[in-house]
Amino acid sequence: MALDTSKEIAKKIKKYDSIVIARHVGPDPDAIASQIALRDVIKMTYPQKKVLAVGTYVTKFKYFGNLDKEEYSSIENALLIILDVPTLDRVDGIAGLNYKEIIKIDHHPCEEKVGNIELVDDTASSTCQLIAELIFKTNLKMNQAIASNLFLGIVSDSDRFLLSYTTPKTFKIISKLIDKYDLDFTNLYPKLYERPMNEIRFHGYLAEHLTLTENGFAYIKITPEILKEYGVDNATPSNMINDFNYIKEVLAWTFVTYDEKNEIYKVNIRSRGPIINTIAEQYNGGGHKFASGARCKTETEIDELLKNLDLACKTYKEKKE
Ligand code: AMP
Numbered sequence: 001m002a003l004d005t006s007k008e009i010a011k012k013i014k015k016y017d018s019i020v021i022a023r024h025v026g027p028d029p030d031a032i033a034s035q036i037a038l039r040d041v042i043k044m045t046y047p048q049k050k051v052l053a054v055g056t057y058v059t060k061f062k063y064f065g066n067l068d069k070e071e072y073s074s075i076e077n078a079l080l081i082i083l084d085v086p087t088l089d090r091v092d093g094i095a096g097l098n099y100k101e102i103i104k105i106d107h108h109p110c111e112e113k114v115g116n117i118e119l120v121d122d123t124a125s126s127t128c129q130l131i132a133e134l135i136f137k138t139n140l141k142m143n144q145a146i147a148s149n150l151f152l153g154i155v156s157d158s159d160r161f162l163l164s165y166t167t168p169k170t171f172k173i174i175s176k177l178i179d180k181y182d183l184d185f186t187n188l189y190p191k192l193y194e195r196p197m198n199e200i201r202f203h204g205y206l207a208e209h210l211t212l213t214e215n216g217f218a219y220i221k222i223t224p225e226i227l228k229e230y231g232v233d234n235a236t237p238s239n240m241i242n243d244f245n246y247i248k249e250v251l252a253w254t255f256v257t258y259d260e261k262n263e264i265y266k267v268n269i270r271s272r273g274p275i276i277n278t279i280a281e282q283y284n285g286g287g288h289k290f291a292s293g294a295r296c297k298t299e300t301e302i303d304e305l306l307k308n309l310d311l312a313c314k315t316y317k318e319k320k321e
Contacts, residue, residue: 007138008117009117009134010139010140012101012103016077018050018052018075018077018078019042020072020078021039022080022085022094023035024092026092026235026266027084027092030128032061032153033150033153034126036149038053038081039053041131041135044142050075052070058235064152065145077098078098078100080094080102081102081104081105084108085104085108086286088114103119105119106119106130107124107129107130108287126157126158131153132154133173148181151188154170154174155192159245198230198231198232203240205230206222210253215313216251217254221258222237237266237268241270242291250272252270253269254267265295265301267302269292269309271290274312274316275290276289276291279292280292280294
């Protein structure tokens with residue numbers, strides 16, 4: 001991260017009286033943790049400023065802290081900081097917000113320049129890593145609770161340091177967080193990883209019913225009836241997709257979950273070989289090279305997407321042989 005960009009961001013934060021912090025729709029721990037951590041950092045450094053973390057509240061992530069429900073229509077000339085999201089159309093909770101400038105802090109590949117200042121590094125493990133780095137490089141203050149949130153965001157998005165964008169820098173930052181803020185990190189893990197028994201049984205259902213093609217592509221279509229049978233919501237498959245990594249026969253894998261309320265198919269895609277975000281982008285989606293998502297309206301579209309992913313596995317395998 002360029003020192004200048006950090007300093008520029010710190011300057012903007014100092015300048016604005018009202019700051020709104022947002023992240024992507026359908027948030028994961030990295031998005032929520034980075035958002036709440038940055039809000040709390042700014043509040044701690046500048047107690048007199050109005051700082052709001054906006055977007056849909058997700059009960060299962062309540063251990064990171066609360067979001068702000070406050071009405072923001074009276075705020076004028078805010079600084080908007082968007083986290084963990086490459087495009088404005090996927091930012092949650094900013095409709096009608098009157099903002100003057102945007103700062104983007106993200107670790108996805110850049111799709112469009114939307115910020116007056118952009119701190120985008122797609123080699124970073126997580127947005128939480130970028131926020132921690134920003135704090136360490138500037139005069140922004142942090143405490144143990146904030147450091148714990150950043151720690152969990154990094155652990156979660158790097159999938160416990162398994163994913164390839166885990167670098168020496170990730171470990172340096174993790175080490176500094178633990179050391180400087182005296183984190184009892186093993187006691188933080190249950191927040192991320194403890195689950196009820198019905199989810200474990202649902203996990204078993206997924207493993208049992210994955211279809212595996214001869215090209216090394218595994219997929220499953222999850223119906224609302226199955227979600228109801230196991231007592232899980234339609235966000236649960238997203239939390240389990242990473243668990244299916246390192247299966248010997250599987251190069252890429254996909255969960256398709258029908259969201260009844262929004263009448264849309266939500267698709268999680270992961271890979272340990274073929275590049276998948278370019279395929280996801282053709283189906284109202286995007287993401288990282290090996291971790292992407294998409295949204296489809298019809299089953300025909302879904303079948304086409306699955307076919308293309310299977311083909312990508314086939315091509316990848318043929319090139320390797
Ligand atoms: P998920 O499978 O939901 O965990 O998403 C994996 C990655 O793909 C994350 O970085 C998401 O931000 C991104 N992603 C998921 N869905 C979409 C979408 N519809 N459009 C663009 N990016 C997406």
